[in-house]
Amino acid sequence: MSTAFTPVSHKMSARDVSVAYGDNQAVKNVSIDIDMDKVTAFIGPSGCGKSTFLRTLNRMNDTIPSARVTGEILLDGENIYSADMDVVQLRARVGMVFQKPNPFPKSIFENVAYGPRIHGLATSRADLEAIVERSLKRAGLWEEVKDRLSDSGTALSGGQQQRLCIARAIAVDPEVILMDEPASALDPIATAKIEELIHELRGRYAIVIVTHNMQQAARVSQRTAFFHLGQLVEYGETDNIFTAPRQERTKDYITGRYG
Amino acid sequence: MNGFALCFVILGLGLIGWLTARARALRFDRGGRKRLHSLPAQHGWYAAAWTVLPPLLFLAVWSAISPGMVRQTILRNPAAAQLSDFAFERDSVLAQARAVAENPYAGDVDPLARRLAPLVGATRSRYAWIGTLVAALLAFAAGAYAITRIRPDFRARSQVERTLMMTLLVASLIAILTTLGIFVSLFWESLRFFGHVPITDFLFGTHWSPQVIDAKDPGASLGAVPLFWGTFFIGAVIAMLVAIPFGLMSAVYLTQYASPTTRRWMKPTLEMLAGVPTVVYGYFAALTVAPAMRQFAVLLGDPYASSESALAAGLVMGVMIIPFVSSMADDSLAAVPTAMRDGSLAMGATTSETISKVLVPAALPGVVAGVLLAVSRAIGETMIVVMAASGAATITLNPLESATTVTKQIVDLLTGEAEFDSPKTLAAFALGLTLFVITLLLNIVALRVVKKYREAYE
Numbered sequence: 188m189s190t191a192f193t194p195v196s197h198k199m200s201a202r203d204v205s206v207a208y209g210d211n212q213a214v215k216n217v218s219i220d221i222d223m224d225k226v227t228a229f230i231g232p233s234g235c236g237k238s239t240f241l242r243t244l245n246r247m248n249d250t251i252p253s254a255r256v257t258g259e260i261l262l263d264g265e266n267i268y269s270a271d272m273d274v275v276q277l278r279a280r281v282g283m284v285f286q287k288p289n290p291f292p293k294s295i296f297e298n299v300a301y302g303p304r305i306h307g308l309a310t311s312r313a314d315l316e317a318i319v320e321r322s323l324k325r326a327g328l329w330e331e332v333k334d335r336l337s338d339s340g341t342a343l344s345g346g347q348q349q350r351l352c353i354a355r356a357i358a359v360d361p362e363v364i365l366m367d368e369p370a371s372a373l374d375p376i377a378t379a380k381i382e383e384l385i386h387e388l389r390g391r392y393a394i395v396i397v398t399h400n401m402q403q404a405a406r407v408s409q410r411t412a413f414f415h416l417g418q419l420v421e422y423g424e425t426d427n428i429f430t431a432p433r434q435e436r437t438k439d440y441i442t443g444r445y446g
Numbered sequence: 447m448n449g450f451a452l453c454f455v456i457l458g459l460g461l462i463g464w465l466t467a468r469a470r471a472l473r474f475d476r477g478g479r480k481r482l483h484s485l486p487a488q489h490g491w492y493a494a495a496w497t498v499l500p501p502l503l504f505l506a507v508w509s510a511i512s513p514g515m516v517r518q519t520i521l522r523n524p525a526a527a528q529l530s531d532f533a534f535e536r537d538s539v540l541a542q543a544r545a546v547a548e549n550p551y552a553g554d555v556d557p558l559a560r561r562l563a564p565l566v567g568a569t570r571s572r573y574a575w576i577g578t579l580v581a582a583l584l585a586f587a588a589g590a591y592a593i594t595r596i597r598p599d600f601r602a603r604s605q606v607e608r609t610l611m612m613t614l615l616v617a618s619l620i621a622i623l624t625t626l627g628i629f630v631s632l633f634w635e636s637l638r639f640f641g642h643v644p645i646t647d648f649l650f651g652t653h654w655s656p657q658v659i660d661a662k663d664p665g666a667s668l669g670a671v672p673l674f675w676g677t678f679f680i681g682a683v684i685a686m687l688v689a690i691p692f693g694l695m696s697a698v699y700l701t702q703y704a705s706p707t708t709r710r711w712m713k714p715t716l717e718m719l720a721g722v723p724t725v726v727y728g729y730f731a732a733l734t735v736a737p738a739m740r741q742f743a744v745l746l747g748d749p750y751a752s753s754e755s756a757l758a759a760g761l762v763m764g765v766m767i768i769p770f771v772s773s774m775a776d777d778s779l780a781a782v783p784t785a786m787r788d789g790s791l792a793m794g795a796t797t798s799e800t801i802s803k804v805l806v807p808a809a810l811p812g813v814v815a816g817v818l819l820a821v822s823r824a825i826g827e828t829m830i831v832v833m834a835a836s837g838a839a840t841i842t843l844n845p846l847e848s849a850t851t852v853t854k855q856i857v858d859l860l861t862g863e864a865e866f867d868s869p870k871t872l873a874a875f876a877l878g879l880t881l882f883v884i885t886l887l888l889n890i891v892a893l894r895v896v897k898k899y900r901e902a903y904e
């Protein structure tokens with residue numbers, strides 16, 4: 188499946204990636220390419236390793252002491268697990284949005300300004316304000332919060348909090364955005380807003396979204412990867428996966444036979 | 447009969463009540479006409495409670511009021527007419543008479559006391575017998591009452607439950623009532639003090655020298671501001687300058703950097719420090735740190751530096767408080783959801799940026815509450831300052847100079863020659879009351895902050 192030659196045109200490429208938590212092999216020999224301007228959905232039954240694999244893409248697995256990652260993951264052709272990769276820089280380039288909205292207990296402004304501040308992206312206060320405004324606008328939250336930027340981020344509704352987290356992630360101008368079931372804790376209306384937002388963001392970033400909701404995958408993604416028991420079973424154009432899956436297991440899953 | 451034996455007898459009666467009641471309940475049971483509502487043993491406990499609790503309650507009340515009654519009876523006796531009118535002297539003679547009554551060979555006794563001894567002895571034993579008799583009668587009467595109530599449908603079980611609940615309630619009230627009692631007595635003694643000394647002189651006066659009190663204007667030398675300042679300076683400034691940074695840093699290390707193995711032994715070790723008796727810290731302050739601080743001051747060019755500097759006491763007190771601050775900060779850091787940490791790390795922040803910009807600010811209310819509690823402990827701390835701080839009340843900003851604290855002055859005022867009516871002694875109560883109120887306020891504020899903070903993460 189994998190080739191020694193890596194076309195630089197892929198934004199990220201995983202080559203033979205396995206992850207183990209102690210003795211538990213959670214992800215097995217996964218190889219996958221992720222491209223700019225596309226939304227890639229990871230689907231599969233719960234516990235099949237979607238989140239674990241997603242976390243390898245920005246090395247968030249480093250924060251779990253028992254996790255061991257093997258194989259290589261290239262970002263613009265550069266192995267992010269090589270010794271000279273700066274994790275801080277990597278995570279600025281590959282941003283992440285979590286399942287449960289996790290705004291910091293700071294003001295809305297400070298939440299968005301957090302990344303630009305630690306990475307020194309703004310040279311002046313006006314600059315910083317411009318970044319915050321642009322990010323909130325892109326996250327579709329500006330109109331709702333522009334008059335109360337100094338209110339606490341934790342005082343927003345769940346859907347607003349999640350969009351704030353998205354604004355926080357895009358404030359550092361990442362190239363890839365990873366989203367781990369970003370709407371699973373939200374009500375249908377807030378979910379629809381997030382999906383709409385993903386549509387709008389598609390042109391600027393490579394987006395990877397984990398979801399256990401197949402309709403959602405069909406709605407927001409151009410590519411879909413089906414995971415089962417730690418393996419990547421099938422990966423292709425979303426339309427093909429949902430209308431003409433090649434693997435028996437994929438078919439069983441999307442027709443609701445199990446999961 | 448002494449109280450101990452009497453209690454045993456009452457407990458024995460309780461056992462008899464238990465056995466009798468159970469036997470009676472069993473008879474109903476065997477009669478088989480009707481099922482018992484409660485188990486036989488529950489009837490037993492019901493009767494036992496009735497047999498034991500009323501006489502014990504009576505004895506508790508009796509032992510509180512009978513000494514007064516004994517004294518009244520003795521004073522009414524013509525033999526006691528020679529007793530002095532001064533309460534203090536009179537009570538001393540009566541106490542001696544009582545000692546002679548218990549041990550006729552007691553020496554060095556006022557002759558009047560020796561003459562009164564038989565009267566005192568007889569009166570006391572008469573009241574003791576009355577108490578014993580009433581207690582025994584109560585035990586019998588209440589026990590018998592309980593046993594007569596046993597019927598198949600009698601709900602002994604719920605009654606026992608209720609009695610148990612009341613007993614537990616009383617047990618938990620005791621600590622609260624004791625605190626209240628202490629507060630009330632402090633309050634009354636303080637009121638007496640403020641009868642001698644205007645409260646404004648005490649709270650705002652800046653001259654404190656209880657050794658030389660002008661009888662006409664005691665307030666002039668009982669101004670407590672130097673003590674308040676010294677307490678604040680040693681306990682809330684110097685000690686906290688040590689305890690806050692070190693406590694916070696060790697909490698950050700333990701929650702964020704230490705491996706589980708390190709944490710497993712380091713945290714209990716640190717917490718063990720909190721169990722070291724403060725007198726040990728006192729030694730350390732007086733014998734090691736204080737001389738070192740004096741040398742330091744001499745090096746700085748003050749050949750007459752005090753060896754009882756505020757710095758020595760404050761530093762050691764700070765060390766003593768470190769585990770306290772650290773464990774409170776540890777708890778509040780651990781209460782910050784890991785999602786906050788992950789969110790920050792995923793933005794590309796380093797661990798130390800995450801700690802200083804997200805975790806510590808998020809944990810701040812809890813840390814502040816911990817510091818307030820630590821301050822309240824520090825200003826109430828006594829042993830270290832008694833051993834290492836000075837008795838001289840000065841208002842100074844120089845930590846190498848001597849300063850004294852409220853607790854140290856209380857100890858000085860109450861030890862040694864003391865008459866219980868003088869403004870000098872009563873001042874100790876006013877100081878105690880002030881300390882009590884301040885610590886109470888600090889604790890209330892801290893607990894509120896903690897509560898608010900807990901709610902924020904629920």
Ligand SMILES: Nc1ncnc2c1ncn2[C@@H]1O[C@H](COP(=O)(O)OP(=O)(O)O)[C@@H](O)[C@H]1O
Pocket residue numbers: 208211213231232233234235236237238239240251253
């Ligand atoms: N932090 C962790 N420590 C140990 N095991 C984990 C951890 N996270 C996930 N796992 C295990 O890895 C496997 C895959 O989990 P996960 O990646 O969360 O699946 P998914 O996101 O597809 O539901 C599961 O068996 C899970 O128990």
Ligand SMILES: [Mg+2]
Pocket residue numbers: 237238239
């Ligand atoms: Mg998951």
